[in-house]
Amino acid sequence: MRVLNKRERTTAFLWFLLFFVVTTGLFVLAIFFNFQVPSRENTDLRKQLSTFRQEQAFQADFLQKMDKVRNNLDSINLPNQNANYIDQVIAQDLVNMRNSIPKDAVSHYGLYINIIQNYLLLQQSKQQLRGLQNAQQSIAELKEKITDLSKELENARSELDYNRQILRSR
Numbered sequence: 001m002r003v004l005n006k007r008e009r010t011t012a013f014l015w016f017l018l019f020f021v022v023t024t025g026l027f028v029l030a031i032f033f034n035f036q037v038p039s040r041e042n043t044d045l046r047k048q049l050s051t052f053r054q055e056q057a058f059q060a061d062f063l064q065k066m067d068k069v070r071n072n073l074d075s076i077n078l079p080n081q082n083a084n085y086i087d088q089v090i091a092q093d094l095v096n097m098r099n100s101i102p103k104d105a106v107s108h109y110g111l112y113i114n115i116i117q118n119y120l121l122l123q124q125s126k127q128q129l130r131g132l133q134n135a136q137q138s139i140a141e142l143k144e145k146i147t148d149l150s151k152e153l154e155n156a157r158s159e160l161d162y163n164r165q166i167l168r169s170r
Helices: 006-075 083-099 109-169
Strands: none
Touching: 006 083, 006 109, 083 109
16 A cells, blocks of 8 residues: 555645755754854953053053153252263163063053153253253353453543543643
């Protein structure tokens, strides 16, 4: 005895098998993406976190160096300081700061360069200020000489007038 609806059964079974494979494939694909995408995302996030931590460490080191330079700039014009030596120390620190900036690890490279440029300008201003302080002392000394010479000139004029009057009266 043969089955009369063998063809319909085979067709139904193949359709069932097709839908079963498609459904199972979708589940496997969903599970794959559920694990694969977060692992790639985690890898990317770990790289970003590593970069962020490197930048934070650099910023802490840069801030420490900035404080050192600022303290030197604050103390450079104090009395009894060797200004030339401190200028050299500041210049060396600024060069080291500039060379330590990692171009690929920081997000704002120009910011750090601008900070260093501002410190250089501040150092130059301090040097000019020291020069102007010396000039102020020279100006004060010259003003004293002017007043002394003006008094001597007045005395010489009064003596000249006195001597002229004596010559006229003779």
